[in-house]
Amino acid sequence: MDRAAPATPPDIIATDLIPAPLAACIAALCGTAARISTLIARGPLGGTLGAAVGANTDGDQQKELDLMADAAFADALRGTGVRHHASEERHSIGTIDPEGGLALAIDPLDGSSNIDVNVSIGTIFSIYPAARTPEASFLRDTAEQIGAGYFIYGPQTALIVTFGAGVQHYVLDPETRRFILANDRVAIPPQSIEFAINASNYRHWPQPIRAYIDDCIAGDTGPRAKNFNMRWVASLVAETHRIMMRGGIFLYPSDSRKGYERGRLRMVYECAPIAMLIEQAGGRATDGTLPILSQVAASLHARTPFVFGSAEKVDRVAAYHDLPDEEVSALFGSRGLFRA
Numbered sequence: 645m646d647r648a649a650p651a652t653p654p655d656i657i658a659t660d661l662i663p664a665p666l667a668a669c670i671a672a673l674c675g676t677a678a679r680i681s682t683l684i685a686r687g688p689l690g691g692t693l694g695a696a697v698g699a700n701t702d703g704d705q706q707k708e709l710d711l712m713a714d715a716a717f718a719d720a721l722r723g724t725g726v727r728h729h730a731s732e733e734r735h736s737i738g739t740i741d742p743e744g745g746l747a748l749a750i751d752p753l754d755g756s757s758n759i760d761v762n763v764s765i766g767t768i769f770s771i772y773p774a775a776r777t778p779e780a781s782f783l784r785d786t787a788e789q790i791g792a793g794y795f796i797y798g799p800q801t802a803l804i805v806t807f808g809a810g811v812q813h814y815v816l817d818p819e820t821r822r823f824i825l826a827n828d829r830v831a832i833p834p835q836s837i838e839f840a841i842n843a844s845n846y847r848h849w850p851q852p853i854r855a856y857i858d859d860c861i862a863g864d865t866g867p868r869a870k871n872f873n874m875r876w877v878a879s880l881v882a883e884t885h886r887i888m889m890r891g892g893i894f895l896y897p898s899d900s901r902k903g904y905e906r907g908r909l910r911m912v913y914e915c916a917p918i919a920m921l922i923e924q925a926g927g928r929a930t931d932g933t934l935p936i937l938s939q940v941a942a943s944l945h946a947r948t949p950f951v952f953g954s955a956e957k958v959d960r961v962a963a964y965h966d967l968p969d970e971e972v973s974a975l976f977g978s979r980g981l982f983r984a
């Protein structure tokens with residue numbers, strides 16, 4: 645990353661909460677995230693980061709910053725024990741350290757449509773023990789993750805990370821350039837009136853999702869008998885961070901558009917790690933009905949419908965899928981089962 649600031653200080657994240665076999669890998673991710681954060685903060689002064697430069701395997705537009713972040717993380721991971729490396733921006737799985745014991749999947753830059761508009765974006769990562777083959781390292785039960793996290797580049801740059809024993813929140817101190825522990829046990833608040841969904845796709849959604857959202861929008865005139873508030877940042881990391889801090893629910897369901905039969909978000913490097921974080925923070929993450937943790941991606945870039953957040957809300961979405969057809973298709977005034 646040419647336009648980057650200083651190299652990784654050895655104590656970029658001084659904590660004893662990171663398992664020893666993962667420490668070098670996490671330090672490398674932190675050092676790179678700190679440099680990316682400096683670049684993002686320069687905005688237009690840093691160059692044409694938001695310029696479109698091509699398309700990835702999925703046909704998604706790639707921005708200059710997507711590719712710079714991808715290269716920077718891959719470079720930094722050399723010598724940190726990562727054998728298999730999968731990225732949203734790469735067609736196939738690469739080998740970094742042939743003798744390494746880890747497999748790391750990464751969405752190097754999440755929410756890239758927000759680069760130009762100074763809205764929070766992020767990096768998502770998922771870590772497994774390396775398996776015998778590259779495919780076996782990632783096409784496996786998502787419950788086998790040994791670490792998962794995201795960096796959010798917003799008004800603050802922060803790391804939210806889990807190693808399977810709760811969720812830790814670190815904030816990058818812009819003066820010392822170190823990630824400082826802010827909370828060693830993040831817990832998702834169970835109550836919130838916020839839901840997040842791209843409502844412009846309403847006409848394409850399956851009926852149970854429409855019914856759930858109809859009932860939120862009906863507010864105190866509907867079966868829920870209370871008012872809700874809607875949010876949509878179009879940046880999965882930003883939505884996740886809000887839910888981690890304040891509770892609520894996120895939905896990106898499957899829909900009837902071509903290419904959205906399994907939703908939009910990718911299992912290996914978006915949904916699996918976010919699901920591990922959410923469950924470790926006391927929330928729930930499903931594909932609408934079934935838990936994400938315990939599913940196996942069909943392919944490296946496979947997508948999945950994704951619903952996560954406060955546990956009671958996610959369970960309620962699953963319950964809408966169990967309603968008889970006549971009840972789920974009824975106008976909210978006739979839906980009686982879910983009075984809050």
Ligand SMILES: O=P(O)(O)OC[C@H]1O[C@](O)(COP(=O)(O)O)[C@@H](O)[C@@H]1O
Binds near residue numbers: 732753755
């Ligand atoms: O534009 P849409 O359909 O609302 O989709 C928004 C979603 O797409 C994403 O931007 C996909 O991630 P990438 O930017 O890594 O491709 C998510 O962050 C976000 O939740």
Ligand SMILES: [Mg+2]
Binds near residue numbers: 751754755880914
């Ligand atoms: Mg993404």
Ligand SMILES: [Mg+2]
Binds near residue numbers: 732751752754755
């Ligand atoms: Mg991305």
